[in-house]
Amino acid sequence: xxxxxxxxPVEVVFxxxxxxxxxxxxxxxxxxxxxxxxxxxxxxxxxxxxxxLTEQLRELERxxxxxxxxxxxxxxxxEYKLTAHGLSMIEFLDKMSEWGETYMLSGGKRY
Amino acid sequence: xxxxxxxxPVEVVFxxxxxxxxxxxxxxxxxxxxxxxxxxxxxxxxxxxxxxLTEQLRELERxxxxxxxxxxxxxxxxEYKLTAHGLSMIEFLDKMSEWGETYMLSGGKRY
DNA sequence: CGGCATCCAAAGTGATACTG
DNA sequence: CAGTATCACTTTGGATGCCG
Numbered sequence: 001x002x003x004x005x006x007x008x009p010v011e012v013v014f015x016x017x018x019x020x021x022x023x024x025x026x027x028x029x030x031x032x033x034x035x036x037x038x039x040x041x042x043x044x045x046x047x048x049x050x051x052x053l054t055e056q057l058r059e060l061e062r063x064x065x066x067x068x069x070x071x072x073x074x075x076x077x078x079e080y081k082l083t084a085h086g087l088s089m090i091e092f093l094d095k096m097s098e099w100g101e102t103y104m105l106s107g108g109k110r111y
Numbered sequence: 112x113x114x115x116x117x118x119x120p121v122e123v124v125f126x127x128x129x130x131x132x133x134x135x136x137x138x139x140x141x142x143x144x145x146x147x148x149x150x151x152x153x154x155x156x157x158x159x160x161x162x163x164l165t166e167q168l169r170e171l172e173r174x175x176x177x178x179x180x181x182x183x184x185x186x187x188x189x190e191y192k193l194t195a196h197g198l199s200m201i202e203f204l205d206k207m208s209e210w211g212e213t214y215m216l217s218g219g220k221r222y
Numbered sequence: 223c224g225g226c227a228t229c230c231a232a233a234g235t236g237a238t239a240c241t242g
Numbered sequence: 243c244a245g246t247a248t249c250a251c252t253t254t255g256g257a258t259g260c261c262g
Contacts, residue, residue, distance in 0.1 A: 009214070012215060049235085165224080187225095
């Protein structure tokens with residue numbers, strides 16, 4: 001039983017970001033620094049399928065990390081962007097990134 | 112194909128800590144602040160099986176987060192503790208924890 | 223005590239094709 | 243364009259039992 005798996009804030013964060021493409025999606029939205037279209041994400045993440053992209057976007061949206069806006073124009077268009085909440089994750093993500101770089105440089109883990 | 116999944120330091124960190132019991136194990140070792148026996152971990156994580164505990168410990172060991180010491184005494188004994196490297200993760204884990212708490216308080220995610 | 227071997231269930235990911 | 247639907251595959255986690 002999961003018991004109180006979600007009493008731990010760290011595990012909650014992990015559960016929000018766990019998913020093969022969550023970090024790549026976050027990175028893209030963060031770095032482009034403006035709303036990105038579904039098709040742009042699809043193009044930017046060459047190995048992802050539409051099904052998975054949609055799934056991961058839906059989850060990030062459900063968890064309040066990104067926001068989805070649909071423009072039902074002649075040419076349908078949907079844009080995604082980080083919410084303020086999502087943006088605020090950058091604080092610990094930066095720390096993680098630093099640690100990860102050091103780890104990798106120090107010969108941390110080889111694949 | 113994972114392509115360059117591990118070019119991203121953040122993803123490397125996630126891969127190190129992903130696993131149902133990695134965080135609980137880390138927490139226990141961190142808070143007890145001294146080597147912990149296999150049986151103590153088993154007792155402290157009621158829902159884990161021995162197979163899984165061993166697996167996750169082996170992975171954390173392989174990734175340099177914990178250290179395993181075996182005392183082949185009359186009564187066999189094995190102890191695990193965080194390495195300096197493992198301990199240094201606390202920096203970003205603390206940040207994550209803060210973020211997670213705020214997230215939960217603000218009604219973040221309900222299960 | 224501290225495991226490992228088997229076997230199995232569930233979750234996650236993906237390829238492909240179809241749709242409003 | 244931005245999705246769904248289906249089916250298949252891979253990875254992960256777990257139950258149980260045996261062993262030095």
